[in-house]
Amino acid sequence: MSDFLFNPLLVKEMRDRFRSRKTMLILAVYLFVMGGIPMGFLLMDPLKAESLGDNRDLFLISAGIHYAMVCFVAPALTAGAISGERERQTLHILLTTQLSTRTIILSKLITSLAFSTLLLVASMPLYSIVMLYGSVSPEQMAQLVLFLAVNMFFLGSLGLFCSTWIKRTSISTVTTYGIAFFFVVGTGLLFFFIGESLQQTYPEQYVNSNVWSMYELQMLAGTNPIIVLSDILGESFDQSDDITFAPWLFFSCVYVVLSFVLVIWSAYLLKPIRRKWWSWKKRPVRVQ
Amino acid sequence: MVIETVHLGKRYGNLQALADLNLSIEPGKVFGFIGPNGAGKSTTMLILSTLLEQSEGEAFVCGYNVRKDPASVRQSVGYMPDFFGVYDNLTAVEYLEFYAGAYKIPASKRRALVGDLLELVNLSHKADAFVDSLSRGMQQRLGLARCLVHDPAVLILDEPASGLDPRARIELREIMKQLREMGKTIIISSHVLPELAELCDDIGVIEKGRLIAYGSVHEVSNRDTGQSRMQLRALRNLDKAGLLLASSPYVHQLTEYMGGYRFYFQGTEQQKAELLQELLDEQVAVVYYGDSKKDLEDVFLAITEGVGME
Ligand SMILES: Nc1ncnc2c1ncn2[C@@H]1O[C@H](COP(=O)(O)OP(=O)(O)OP(=O)(O)O)[C@@H](O)[C@H]1O
Ligand SMILES: [Mg+2]
Numbered sequence A: 001m002s003d004f005l006f007n008p009l010l011v012k013e014m015r016d017r018f019r020s021r022k023t024m025l026i027l028a029v030y031l032f033v034m035g036g037i038p039m040g041f042l043l044m045d046p047l048k049a050e051s052l053g054d055n056r057d058l059f060l061i062s063a064g065i066h067y068a069m070v071c072f073v074a075p076a077l078t079a080g081a082i083s084g085e086r087e088r089q090t091l092h093i094l095l096t097t098q099l100s101t102r103t104i105i106l107s108k109l110i111t112s113l114a115f116s117t118l119l120l121v122a123s124m125p126l127y128s129i130v131m132l133y134g135s136v137s138p139e140q141m142a143q144l145v146l147f148l149a150v151n152m153f154f155l156g157s158l159g160l161f162c163s164t165w166i167k168r169t170s171i172s173t174v175t176t177y178g179i180a181f182f183f184v185v186g187t188g189l190l191f192f193f194i195g196e197s198l199q200q201t202y203p204e205q206y207v208n209s210n211v212w213s214m215y216e217l218q219m220l221a222g223t224n225p226i227i228v229l230s231d232i233l234g235e236s237f238d239q240s241d242d243i244t245f246a247p248w249l250f251f252s253c254v255y256v257v258l259s260f261v262l263v264i265w266s267a268y269l270l271k272p273i274r275r276k277w278w279s280w281k282k283r284p285v286r287v288q
Numbered sequence B: 001m002v003i004e005t006v007h008l009g010k011r012y013g014n015l016q017a018l019a020d021l022n023l024s025i026e027p028g029k030v031f032g033f034i035g036p037n038g039a040g041k042s043t044t045m046l047i048l049s050t051l052l053e054q055s056e057g058e059a060f061v062c063g064y065n066v067r068k069d070p071a072s073v074r075q076s077v078g079y080m081p082d083f084f085g086v087y088d089n090l091t092a093v094e095y096l097e098f099y100a101g102a103y104k105i106p107a108s109k110r111r112a113l114v115g116d117l118l119e120l121v122n123l124s125h126k127a128d129a130f131v132d133s134l135s136r137g138m139q140q141r142l143g144l145a146r147c148l149v150h151d152p153a154v155l156i157l158d159e160p161a162s163g164l165d166p167r168a169r170i171e172l173r174e175i176m177k178q179l180r181e182m183g184k185t186i187i188i189s190s191h192v193l194p195e196l197a198e199l200c201d202d203i204g205v206i207e208k209g210r211l212i213a214y215g216s217v218h219e220v221s222n223r224d225t226g227q228s229r230m231q232l233r234a235l236r237n238l239d240k241a242g243l244l245l246a247s248s249p250y251v252h253q254l255t256e257y258m259g260g261y262r263f264y265f266q267g268t269e270q271q272k273a274e275l276l277q278e279l280l281d282e283q284v285a286v287v288y289y290g291d292s293k294k295d296l297e298d299v300f301l302a303i304t305e306g307v308g309m310e
Helices: A008-019 A021-044 A057-078 A081-087 A091-096 A101-133 A138-165 A169-201 A207-213 A215-222 A225-232 A247-270 B041-048 B070-076 B092-102 B107-120 B136-147 B166-181 B217-221 B238-247 B269-281 B295-304
Strands: B003-012 B015-025 B030-034 B056-061 B077-080 B154-157 B185-190 B202-207 B210-216 B227-234 B251-256 B260-266 B286-291
Touching: A008 A021, A008 A101, A008 B092, A021 A057, A021 A101, A057 A101, A057 A138, A057 A169, A057 A225, A081 A091, A081 A101, A081 A138, A081 A169, A091 A101, A091 B077, A101 A138, A101 A247, A138 A169, A138 A225, A138 A247, A169 A207, A169 A215, A169 A225, A207 A215, A215 A225, A215 A247, A225 A247, B003 B041, B015 B041, B015 B056, B015 B202, B015 B210, B030 B041, B041 B056, B041 B077, B041 B185, B070 B077, B077 B136, B092 B107, B092 B136, B107 B136, B136 B154, B136 B166, B166 B185, B202 B217, B210 B217, B227 B238, B227 B269, B238 B251, B238 B260, B238 B269, B269 B286
Parallel strands: B030 B185, B030 B202, B077 B154, B154 B185
Antiparallel strands: B003 B015, B003 B056, B202 B210, B227 B260, B227 B286, B251 B260
């Protein structure tokens, strides 16, 4: 473990990430946006003192912006991690050292997670204002933080996977955002489309909208971050009202597993010589 | 044998980039790998440094199979790619320490090691300069130092001299000689033979993925014909020399060249000496009589001509 913590790549990546001026700039912009938008809303529509503790809008806005920022920043942190090395022509050299591909992938991931954790922690004080105004339970707050952390982990792994898989950073970045878009918006749309079309096709089978309580559809809803986020915030859609399990828990489990799969798969893809688990075509084996 | 390949082959889709390569290189030897663009030199080197999987055959480095035991192979090989980048915002010392760490060399030993390596490649004065501010030649030397951090038995250098000016080439060659004296086995590739002739014990000429000549520099140069390209320069009586050469049975393809003649000589060293004696007897004021400077390149062209056409 300490072997891993002091591996030179992790040390170097951390230093590059945290010691640059760019980092401070990103942090500043991030906090400015995170704090500025809710402040703007407050200025536009000053809350009365008597409504303190009653108004949940501010919490919704802050959480929404926070999630949007995570979706925006997290993939960008890793989408160039491996393809950048490839483009700088340092990857081959790195692969001939004794660093395993798993170490390389994990070092990149941990660095990006450390930075996104910094962003998350740094924006926590802003929620103190939010909590002052809105009725937010600590439990909700904890769920929100977990939700954001899981998203960071997933989007970071996704970016890493794309940058291992795709040669060019630009294409890898676009692909990462594309796939992330599918998870954020696509799964939600699928949920509504499939539900609606099932109900239209078999109206006698699903009376009174009970199509939405189908287990498969509920699982699909549980993988959509927006539905899960609104559930955490206590604002659920009609269709996802009757989810029978805790969506945040289901969501976290699914995405953490998915992230691990992506990380392991990336490490496998990065190996120059891969052990073949399967083979599409028979390769001629030369026997001497 | 430090390096051994058995029927090694690599295909990219339909393109056979490397076919049936059988090499065996003894410890401490410098092996030159020569071939034109796209011949398969880099492909071979990538396979030997475990960065590419072969399609056919096997390759062994220090007795380890490159496919089955890549970690041990990596520990015994220092690989320098034809093109490589450096990290920005690292100094030369930090750069080498980074790779020393990547080879799991204990932190306490790194400082001294890096100092020695910089000394070896004559970069001590640039120890604290940022790597991306170094010139191409310096980066190339730093790259060579980087190959050496884990004290590998084998060095695989892919066109280390490409893009260097003549002076930097000479410096690089001097360092390479030092490494040879240290007992490293070195594989080095190039487009042109003369660059390697002085340095290498053995050379292999590769073209279109096939090894077409393999042996000592001398063997390869005088391969098949025993014919060598000669040049003569003289101050006086050049016309007499021309007549004499034209009438000699050993001389072919006589052409005028730079105030003298160039020709192919087919015969023994003894016969060469006799011809010179005849020239002197005819009062030709010979200032140069010897192998043409271009000889090795001509050999190279002659060997590679028509390969892959059949
Ligand atoms: N990744 C790849 N995909 C497809 N073909 C490739 C790939 N890499 C190399 N080749 C092909 O394999 C052949 C051998 O290439 P290689 O790089 O080994 O040549 P080389 O001898 O190193 O040439 P050069 O002197 O230009 O460096 C070439 O025809 C090249 O086009
Ligand atoms: Mg090459």
